[in-house]
Amino acid sequence: MAPSNSRPDGYAPAPMDLPLKLWLARLAHGISPASVSLAYADWLSHLLVAPSKQADLAASALRKAMLWLQYAPHSWRGGCPLCVEPLPQDKRFSPQEWHVPPFSALAQAFLLQQQWWAEAMTGIRGVSKHHEDVAAFTMRQWLDMWSPSNFVATNPQVLRETLATGSINLANGVANWWRDALSVLSDGKPRGVEQFRPGHDMAVTPGKVVFRNRLIELIQYEPATAEVDAEPMLIVPSWIMKYYILDLTPDDSLVKYLVTHGHTVFMVSWKNPDTSDRNLGLNDYVEFGVMAALDVVRSIRPRTRVHAVGYCLGGTLLAIAAAVLADEHPNPLMTVTLLAAETDFKEPGELGLFIDESQISFVEDLMSERGYLDGRQMAGAFQLINSKDLVWSKLVHEYLMGARTPMTALRAWNADATRMPARMHSEYLRGLYLHNDLAEGRYRVAGQPVRLADIKLPLFVVATEGDHVSPWKSVYKIHRLAGGPVSFALTSGGHNVGIVNPPAGPAAYSQAGYRFASCKPGKAPANPQDWLDAAEQRTGSWWPCWHEWLHKHSSQTVKPPTLDGLVLDGTTLAAPGSYIYLD
Incomplete structure (x- = not known):
């Protein structure tokens, strides 16, 4: 039997099917209509044979209607208690303008309706958990589209701005929309990114490319201290992002922080794949990525061991490599x-909404034409997960209020999309997400199963509180999978801001804090909430804590290694290398 992480049989769609499937994929922005339809069919068919649930929903609708009919006229007098409070993360109706009639009544009507639909989409006996989540999620997207905050006539903030500016805000909003539309139609980049150029404004920590193969360039950074820890550091970022998320501007560069604190840093820079790379698999990323980079680091620093670091899926890849290397x-x-x-x-988390057989097959059909998945298509799924902040707040701020969101280094990096080879993307969606082969011991490298329990090394693990990509409670499960002691930090922020979190940086980081605790193998609480309740609360960035941990686990300090870069066409290739510029 073939290992479950191998390329599935029948991967390419039949030639007769391909035009229709590609047209559907583009129309649906990569979301499988069949997957959504199956979820709603499951929900509706079980609701139709649940008269008790129907009765509960009818009674709930009547109660909510009566509450609103009592609230609406009394709200004009002031001091009337709300029918329903917004969810903590919903800030749409927080401004004072929404507390004044008739807009307060509009907001309450919307929130009551939102609450009713949440009741309607959940708790129906017989509906699978995945289908319930998909149906509830898509219904939330539909409701958010019709929020009164999204329309000029029902948004008091927009009305006030329109009156104050004589509708100039709406004219500016049309201009903003037109510029964005042209950018999308021409596959252009968002306005303002030209202010943040890799190698000029970002990714400027001095270094040289010391190795290159068909998949990676390996950057070694120049030392910034007279002595360094004896053990060098190899950083493996995710291949769905360009590495310089960890080397943005000098003010918020993790790489700069590490080299100025006495670490020898090597960084993997992944090639942005094209059609010729369609057959690269996940194990190729292990072999030609992590293993190849590690061999080079050890050739430059022979007889020394390495502090290995992995970010996002780069961390997953590193965990696989660490388990494979455990026998050495x-x-x-x-x-x-x-x-x-x-x-x-x-x-x-909510990323799992896009992971089922129908959805993965749909993505495979989408990739079959060009041999890769475009990063913009991946970004669409992330925007849906956090649509209140990434879609609808932009609509109000830029298209109705006529404002411009200033470009930042992080936003410019986020717009620098990457691609994923078809085979590799299919393998990690099926093997890791759909079947959970890695955690359950079925994932194979060179024909041998990978056992995370074989990792007996000390681990430092960072999760972020607001992570929509790698939920912290899922990241926490490393405690029961790995065989070594785990120092776990749960930091404020999301998937990117929680990691790019300098000790002395911009105001956005000033409220940073984290919880921290170290546990011996098998001694961590099984329930993440128990760990959270007992962990030490600390203020500031987690970077200094990590630096101290790394230094503690280093053997000694030595003079920095020499830095001899890779020479191509008679020129030494300096950081950030050439792969970073491949669109």
């Missing part, structure tokens, strides 16, 4: 650090 004596790795990286994908 001595182990080439000294420690393993995982940043917002899942190793158990059973509960991947």
Whole structure:
């Protein structure tokens, strides 16, 4: 039997099917209509044979209607208690203008309706959990589309701005929309990104490319201290992002922080794949990515072990490599650090809404034409997950209020989309997300199963509170999977801002804080909430804590290694290398 992480049989759609499937994929922005339809069919068919649920919903609708009919006229007098409070993360109706009639009544009507639909989409006996989640999620998207905050006539903030500016805000909004539309139609980049150029404004920490193959460039950074820890550091970022998320501007560069604190840093820069790379698989990323980079680092620093660091799916890849290397004596790795990286994908949060057989097959059909998945298509799924902030707040701010969201280094990096080879993307969606093969011991490298329990090294693991990509409770599961002691930090922020979190940086980071605790193997609480309740609360960035941990797990300090870069066409290739510029 073929291992479950191999390429599935029948991957390419039949030639007769391909035009229709590609047209549907583009029309639906990569979301499988069949997957959504199956979810609603499951929900509706079970609701139709549940008269008790129907009665409960009818009674709930009547109660909510009566509450609103009592609230609406009394709201004009002031001091009337609300029918329903918005969810804590919903800030649409927080401004004072929404507390004044008739807009307060509009907001309450919407929130009551939203609450009723949440009741209607959940708790129906017989509906599968996945279908219930998909149906409830898509219904929330539909309701959010019709929020009164999204329309000029029903948004008091927009009306006030329109009166104050003589509708100039709406004219500016039309201009903003037109510029964005042209950018999308021409596959252009958002306005303002030209102010943040890799190698000029970002990714400027000095270094040289010391190795290159068909998949990676390996960057070694120049030392910034007279002595460094003896053990060098190899950082493996995710291949669905360009590495310079960890080397943005000098004010918020993790790489700069590490080299100025006495670490020898090597960074993997993944090639942005094209059609010729369609058959690269996940194990190719292990072999030609992590393993190849590690061999180079050890050739530059022979007889030393390595502090290995992985971010997001780069961390997942590193965990696989660390388990494979566990049988080597001595182990080439000294420690393993995982940043917002899942190793158990059973509960991947709302990203799991897009992971089922129908959806994966749909994505495979979409990739079959060009041999890769465009990063913009991946970004669409992330925008849906956090649509209040990434879609509808933009509509109000830029298209109704006529304002411009200033470009930042992080937003410019986020617009620098990457691609994923078809085979690799299919393998990790099926093997890791759908079947959870890695956590359950079925994932194979070179024909041998990968056992995360074989990782006996010290681990430093960082999760972020607001992560929609790698939910912290899923990241926490490394405690029961790995065989080594785990120092776990739960930091404020989301998947990116929680990691790019300098000790002394812009105001956006000033409220940072994290919880921290170290646990011996098998001693961590099984329930993440128990860990959260007992963990030490600390203020500021987690970076200094990690630096101290790395230094503690290093053997000694030595003089920095020499830095001899790769020479191509008679020129030494300096950081950030050439792969970073491949669109």
